[in-house]
Amino acid sequence: MTLEFLVAAGVAILGATGIYLVLRSRTFPVILGLAFLSYAINLFLFAMGRLQIDRPPLFDKAAETYADPLPQALVLTAIVIAFGMTALVVILSLRTFLESGTDDVDGRPNPEGPPS
Template identity: 70%
Template sequence: MSLEFLVASTIAVLTAAGIYLCLRGRTFPVVLGLAMLSYAINVFLFSMGRLVVNRPPIYEKGLTEYTDPLPQALVLTAIVIAFGMTALVVVLALRTYLETGTDHVDGTPDGAPDGAAEDERA
């Protein structure tokens, strides 16, 4: 099994799991799904710099091959942004739960019909 196939499979599994979790009806799985999607994007960005083993990330005099440091910098920046966005989404989900009393994405309580959220707000 090649390294490229392993990385591509990892990206596919993380993306599929992230999309599945984002389509759930509760807020916590949606937050986990967004985190999985951000991990998949980070692995994809990192793999765009060509997967090279045992090469230095910075050019040194006399070296003919080195890895590209730009994808590493992009992934580091994306990790920081994803952490901040995950914290924001968690706070928004907690605030929504405290105001509505439910953790459903559409705000309907457990066992209520589809139009119950509009009836409560009216």
């Protein structure tokens, strides 16, 4: 089994789990699904830079090959964006729960009213 196959399998499993959780009817699994999808995307972006072991991160005239630093910068940027997006979705779902009394994604109000 090669390293590329393991990384591709990891991306596939994280992506499938994320899609499954995003399609649930409660808000907490949707938030977890978005987190899993962002992990899958980060792993995919990182693997775009060719998986090389023991290579310098920058170009050196003595080195035969080097690791591409662009995917690493993209992953760092994606982590920050995913953190901000997750915080926003958590606040929106909390606000929806406090106003409607339910954590269903459809937002229909609870017949008993909002929690006190």
